[in-house]
Amino acid sequence: MIAAEGQSRREPPPRLEIRAISRRFGDVAALDSVSLSIRAGETVALLGDSGCGKSTLLRAVAGLERPDSGEILLDGRLICGSAGSVPPEARGVGLMFQDYALFPHLTVAENVRFGLDRRPGAEARSVAQARLEQVGLAHRAESYPGTLSGGEGQRVALARALAPGPRILLLDEPFSNLDRRTRDRVRADTLSVLRTTRTTTLLVTHDPEEALGLCDRIALMRAGQVVQVGSGEDLYLRPASRFVARFFGELIEVPGRCEGGHVATPFGPVPAPGFARGAAVLTCLRPEAIRLTSPGRGLAGRILSRRFLGASALFEVAAEGLPEPVQVAVPHSDMRAPGDRVGLELDGHGRFIFRAEEA
Known part of the structure; x- marks a missing residue:
């Protein structure tokens, strides 16, 4: 049946939907009724100063932090809410921390294969090789993490996070340990990989320049709340408050x-x-x-x-x-x-x- 003229087609549900998530630690409201939606293939930054709640929200999406109230849905499936919570390993979420957490006793290829233990050996090796090629490190497959530069370690961690094919990738300050020149190069490489793989990504950062350069949209947080969501251009040129305007310069x-x-x-x-x-x-x-x-x-x-x-x-x-x-x-x-x-x-x-x- 052809839709009537003027009738909009039904849009697919958001890849990630956060509904009124709250989390308190004693008297401190780390998250105060936070809501946010991310579309499939979109890269969104959680931006804000230290202590604003952005990492707590990321951990809640990953399943490492249990909210006091609210719901989280992934591809329309409830993964956190009053009815219960899906364990982290069953959510289809990839997670990458700022320290990379590579296993020093495993080779680069073995690190990337670590999350592929349920796949046949040949398939796991093929996937790991493909991911290492995407990040330009196939030639370091048999090296150990201790021999890698900071930028190479970051790219191995990215390959490992992407290897299982997560529905959404969560990045927690992934570039903060790199020097300026390396950081700029690795950011560009990471953005290229995410665009090529069309990976839906939620990035935590305190750096406005990073959020502007890498992300389709930015959710700026303050004191456990999202104060404005939009493109970098929206927040820079049309800030909703003095706080938003000052955050970008x-x-x-x-x-x-x-x-x-x-x-x-x-x-x-x-x-x-x-x-x-x-x-x-x-x-x-x-x-x-x-x-x-x-x-x-x-x-x-x-x-x-x-x-x-x-x-x-x-x-x-x-x-x-x-x-x-x-x-x-x-x-x-x-x-x-x-x-x-x-x-x-x-x-x-x-x-x-x-x-x-x-x-």
């Missing part, structure tokens, strides 16, 4: 009051639609919302310091009316120096207005 915060649909700032009036006349607000500006101009244009400022960064330079600029000096990135060819007078103007992006009481 520095803000210059200027208090004021709304008058006639605008709020007065040292840069001049800024549109403030939706705020009542006289409402106390906080105008929040990202550093990239400010550009340098010639003296006499815009807000008068003075360069306090110049720091060379390679492709760019960073000026610290003081201006009357701003609560603190601002940092402005400029091309490295801009040779203005400390003490020089400049003007400051606003670009049309990177500015947000929040109610003062919310801030």
Whole structure:
């Protein structure tokens, strides 16, 4: 039967559905009625500061932590709820911790085959070999973990987690033990593998850059709650609160009051639609919302310091009316120096207005 015109096709259920999960440790609410859905093939970050509840939520999905209330479903199947809980090994979940937990007495290939003990030997060896090829380590199959670099150990742990074909892969701060250059390379390699295998992934991280670069969507957590869910672009360009805006970068915060649909700032009036006349607000500006101009244009400022960064330079600029000096990135060819007078103007992006009481 053909659906009537305008009738939407029924979408498949989420791969993972978390419904109002709560977990307390004494007087501390580690999770406070958290809900989140992840679609098949999607990579989602649980982002937040230490202690916000993201690892507790990951452990609840893995079956390592029993929530006090709520439900968790995987492909529509209830794996945690008031009726009982499916044990971790029966959930079809892959789990990878930041320390990798490789067995030092087993070779790389034996580590990857460890979760394949129920498969015939030849099949297990074939699957392990295929996973090692995907992460570019087939040539290290007979090596031992103690001979691997940090990046190689991370890729072996990824191959082992993917070998059983999990319905969802859970990554808990998987790159935090790597140096910066290795971390960037391994992140890119990991993303390529996840995209190729179309593995549904839930990633725990405290690094906004990591969440923005690796994930389709981000669930930002604070004090046991999810405060905003969306794409990286949504959270960066359209933050729901000052907390969300500040999590993704520095803000210059200027208090004021709304008058006639605008709020007065040292840069001049800024549109403030939706705020009542006289409402106390906080105008929040990202550093990239400010550009340098010639003296006499815009807000008068003075360069306090110049720091060379390679492709760019960073000026610290003081201006009357701003609560603190601002940092402005400029091309490295801009040779203005400390003490020089400049003007400051606003670009049309990177500015947000929040109610003062919310801030």
